[in-house]
Amino acid sequence: MRAFVLLAVAASSALMTNPVQAAPEPLKLAPTSKWHVDYADERCRLAREFGEGTSKTTLFLDKYGPGESFRMVVAGGPVKTDVAQADLAVRFGPTEQAQPLFFLNGNLGESSALVFGGEIRIAGPNPSEAAAIKAKRHGDPWIELAPIAPERYSAVRYLEFGKPLRKAVQLETGSLKSAFAALDKCVDDLVASWGVDIEKHKTLSRNATPTDNPGKWVVSSDYPIKMLQAGQPAFVDFRLSVGADGKPSGCKIQATTRPKEFDDAVCQSLMRRASFLPALDASGQPIASWWRSRVRFQLPG
Incomplete structure (x- = not known):
């Protein structure tokens, strides 16, 4: 059995048209805990719970080293899906655009979980960066993305998970500025334990x-x-x-x-x-x- 290892319209008009149905409102979940930073031997984790009862959803954002990128897992009934793996539309709204992010469907304890496969930033590549990434060949240098300005972390109000979920889910995170500052402080301490200058x-x-x-x-x-x-x-x-x-x-x-x-x-x-x-x-x-x-x-x- 062969396996793979990977090293992360034109519009028309007519005299009569059918009405376009508006997209259903997402399920909006308010926070039910504060942000919690967990210090581990090889990673720093930012975690928070949203919603209650059958809507309870937990968000984990992990950093394993310095930089703007992080790993993400979201677990709970609202993100349950029969899709085993696919790209999912993720948006740090309202100012950032949705990003298609690859996930694997799994479990966290007894809860359904989406485990996202690549490193994530709150903002995807800009058009010129996306074009450079698309044109990149094996062996070419890594594409360096422009830094994300601090005010963009402050502007975030929610994290939305869209298709292929049957109903979009919005976690009402509020500003991410202070939460990510605490996460980065943990990362500084983590790197200090690696024995480098x-x-x-x-x-x-x-x-x-x-x-x-x-x-x-x-x-x-x-x-x-x-x-x-x-x-x-x-x-x-x-x-x-x-x-x-x-x-x-x-x-x-x-x-x-x-x-x-x-x-x-x-x-x-x-x-x-x-x-x-x-x-x-x-x-x-x-x-x-x-x-x-x-x-x-x-x-x-």
């Missing part, structure tokens, strides 16, 4: 940079045979410690959705195949650093 990392002239296509570091033949036979997909978030010589010196699993066989396969492959140009401090001297990403084990569908 935090002050020098604030003024790097170059991050640790792959010397070849990271998509070749974990390949289809690395898919754990038992998991392949069982038809199990997986997401595995990892962090590589990268020495001043550009060689990976350690591998840590930061999050995983499936059994340990996937974790072992990822780290063994990365330690064998990954290579980097080392990070450089402000004066151009190589220093120890890190590199993070996610592996998605996916069966053909």
Whole structure:
């Protein structure tokens, strides 16, 4: 069985027309808890509950390192769907545009959950960035997205999940400015535990940079045979410690959705195949650093 491993109209007019039905109002869920920041060994989590009873929904936003990107899981009855995996319209409204984000359908305890596969920002790429991403070929440099201005976090009032859900769900988050500031404070403390020079990392002239296509570091033949036979997909978030010589010196699993066989396969492959140009401090001297990403084990569908 072959598997895949992936390293995240014209309008017409007529004399008579049928009336266009307005989209139904989304299910709006008010917060029923405060934002909570959870400090873990390899991640920082921002969590909040919305709605009550059968409408109770929990939002988790996770960061595994510095930057504007985060991982997202939303769990509860209102987001239950029969769709196993697909793109879902997600919007940090009212000012940001909806983004199509890939999810896997799962469970969190006894609750239905949507586990989003890639790193997310509150805003998707702008048109020029989207065009550059579309034109990107394997091995091309990563596309750097423009920073998100702080006032855009302040402007957020809700987080909406749309199609393919039968009924859109709006979590009334309010401004995200203070919540994300608390999350980033947790991330600063997290990075300090990695044994790198935090002050020098604030003024790097170059991050640790792959010397070849990271998509070749974990390949289809690395898919754990038992998991392949069982038809199990997986997401595995990892962090590589990268020495001043550009060689990976350690591998840590930061999050995983499936059994340990996937974790072992990822780290063994990365330690064998990954290579980097080392990070450089402000004066151009190589220093120890890190590199993070996610592996998605996916069966053909």
